[in-house]
Amino acid sequence: MKKIKIIILVLLIIITGVYTVNAENYGGDLKVKINKRPLNLNPIYSFNQTEKIINSQIFDKLLVLNNKGEIVNNLSKSWEINENSTVFSFILKKDVYFHPYKRDGKEIPLEQRKVTAEDWKWSFEYLANPENKSPNAEIFNKVLGYDDYRQQKEKEITGIRVIDDYQLEIELKKPYAPFIYNLVKEAAVVIPKQAVLNTDQNFALAPVGTGAFKLKEFLNNKIVLTENKNYWKNNYQKEKLPYLKKIDFYFNESNDLNSNYQDFDLYQLEEDQFTDYQHQKNIKNNYSFKKIVDNNIYFAAFNYKNNFDLNPNFKERNEKIKSILNKNEFIQNLNLNNFSYLKNGSNDLKILNKINYQNQQLSKQELNINKKYLLEIAINNSKLNNKISQLIKKELKSNYIDLDINEYNWTKYLNILKDDLNGQLFIMTYNYNNKFNFITDNFYSESENNYFNYENRRLDNLIDYIKLTKNENKQDKAYEIIEEILLNDNPFIFILQSQDNYLITNQLLNQDIFENIYTRNNFELLYFK
Numbered sequence: 001m002k003k004i005k006i007i008i009l010v011l012l013i014i015i016t017g018v019y020t021v022n023a024e025n026y027g028g029d030l031k032v033k034i035n036k037r038p039l040n041l042n043p044i045y046s047f048n049q050t051e052k053i054i055n056s057q058i059f060d061k062l063l064v065l066n067n068k069g070e071i072v073n074n075l076s077k078s079w080e081i082n083e084n085s086t087v088f089s090f091i092l093k094k095d096v097y098f099h100p101y102k103r104d105g106k107e108i109p110l111e112q113r114k115v116t117a118e119d120w121k122w123s124f125e126y127l128a129n130p131e132n133k134s135p136n137a138e139i140f141n142k143v144l145g146y147d148d149y150r151q152q153k154e155k156e157i158t159g160i161r162v163i164d165d166y167q168l169e170i171e172l173k174k175p176y177a178p179f180i181y182n183l184v185k186e187a188a189v190v191i192p193k194q195a196v197l198n199t200d201q202n203f204a205l206a207p208v209g210t211g212a213f214k215l216k217e218f219l220n221n222k223i224v225l226t227e228n229k230n231y232w233k234n235n236y237q238k239e240k241l242p243y244l245k246k247i248d249f250y251f252n253e254s255n256d257l258n259s260n261y262q263d264f265d266l267y268q269l270e271e272d273q274f275t276d277y278q279h280q281k282n283i284k285n286n287y288s289f290k291k292i293v294d295n296n297i298y299f300a301a302f303n304y305k306n307n308f309d310l311n312p313n314f315k316e317r318n319e320k321i322k323s324i325l326n327k328n329e330f331i332q333n334l335n336l337n338n339f340s341y342l343k344n345g346s347n348d349l350k351i352l353n354k355i356n357y358q359n360q361q362l363s364k365q366e367l368n369i370n371k372k373y374l375l376e377i378a379i380n381n382s383k384l385n386n387k388i389s390q391l392i393k394k395e396l397k398s399n400y401i402d403l404d405i406n407e408y409n410w411t412k413y414l415n416i417l418k419d420d421l422n423g424q425l426f427i428m429t430y431n432y433n434n435k436f437n438f439i440t441d442n443f444y445s446e447s448e449n450n451y452f453n454y455e456n457r458r459l460d461n462l463i464d465y466i467k468l469t470k471n472e473n474k475q476d477k478a479y480e481i482i483e484e485i486l487l488n489d490n491p492f493i494f495i496l497q498s499q500d501n502y503l504i505t506n507q508l509l510n511q512d513i514f515e516n517i518y519t520r521n522n523f524e525l526l527y528f529k
């Protein structure tokens with residue numbers, strides 16, 4: 001009997017201990033110091049990185065990318081594509097509710113905040129409405145009826161159909177299997193019509209979604225989010241989310257790193273603060289330093305039109321340039337300026353890692369070329385691109401290559417790239433989260449964004465094939481051949497991925513989310529010791 005009592009007592013201690021540890025994981029206020037102030041939290045307009053981070057806490061999409069970059073269900077229960085890749089059908093999750101909000105001074109009751117297929121149709125048409133002038137409207141430009149809706153010939157997008165409360169259907173004008181990628185973009189979220197049209201509040205400053213956190217305050221120096229106690233994920237899994245009770249995002253705080261970093265759990269370093277951090281060893285004892293990558297890809301590349309026609313020496317010259325600009329010294333300079341060579345890059349864009357590896361291997365070769373070259377590079381006149389181009393110029397000059405930098409405003413720059421790029425090099429910036437958009441934008445001969453002036457009929461045929469087939473195995477084989485083609489032609493001088501530098505308190509757990517580009521904004525998974 002004594003033994004039984006002892007065993008029961010031990011079990012109770014263990015159970016109590018486990019319960020206590022788990023209980024400690026819930027609650028707590030996360031304080032984040034972030035550099036850019038958000039201007040607009042309406043997701044159809046969100047532009048800067050801060051707006052995207054905050055909106056990812058407030059809003060939800062039908063589909064998301066998991067930590068491997070694979071498309072998985074989110075607010076959809078299931079989805080399928082018909083045989084000819086023109087109709088996308090979704091079964092929606094039930095018991096999903098919008099955050100509390102008021103209309104005419106009265107809070108909308110819970111049962112009237114339930115998300116249905118009608119909400120999705122309205123949200124997508126609101127995004128595409130020409131009167132709203134959203135830069136993200138083209139997400140639905142392949143949908144049947146989009147053109148008539150944009151031209152205001154129709155009051156709805158006929159290809160977006162409500163089958164019943166929990167079934168949504170999207171029909172395209174013609175077969176295009178990769179359309180599914182459009183539904184994981186930041187703007188493709190569900191929002192409540194009543195809250196958007198509420199004249200009592202500005203939705204851009206008082207957003208309402210279905211996410212893990214809801215907006216409490218939007219002030220001049222900070223935004224406050226609080227936990228969503230009706231978060232839909234809690235209906236579909238045992239573990240309740242979010243762990244945190246509140247998130248405070250602060251802006252325009254003191255630039256004195258030494259005096260105020262300890263007031264925050266996540267502290268985004270400005271560029272000039274990075275050097276300060278390196279000299280302050282006391283910070284390193286209590287905080288971890290992390291470089292958190294994002295989807296912004298920067299690349300310098302050769303223009304095929306002016307490099308590959310009449311110049312018999314282009315190959316040896318290009319190899320020399322690549323060998324110079326992929327050395328450790330140049331990489332280190334770029335790392336100090338908030339860039340990385342895709343070390344933590346998108347898993348779905350492995351082709352970029354392969355190209356970088358190929359270029360870095362080239363940098364180890366001894367290229368005995370004694371000719372002096374004069375090159376031109378075209379850039380848009382942003383500080384960022386000017387900084388990159390100046391670093392390129394300095395590095396090339398030390399290797400007897402002169403570089404002229406031609407700067408243009410963004411509109412003129414795009415026109416020059418499309419119509420009249422006289423220089424041999426150019427710099428471009430894009431935001432990508434999947435390989436199809438990256439390959440099609442840049443290398444498909446009919447793409448408006450093919451600023452390389454690249455053309456390969458075989459690659460065009462493979463892209464057309466991927467558009468038609470929904471079979472993932474067949475798509476993967478087509479991508480393998482495309483990668484071989486691009487690795488052989490390789491127009492890139494180098495490819496970079498931008499990153500944000502943060503100090504993160506060691507009291508904050510589950511920091512692994514920051515190591516993956518797809519989970520970096522999943523603050524619902526963070527908790528304190």
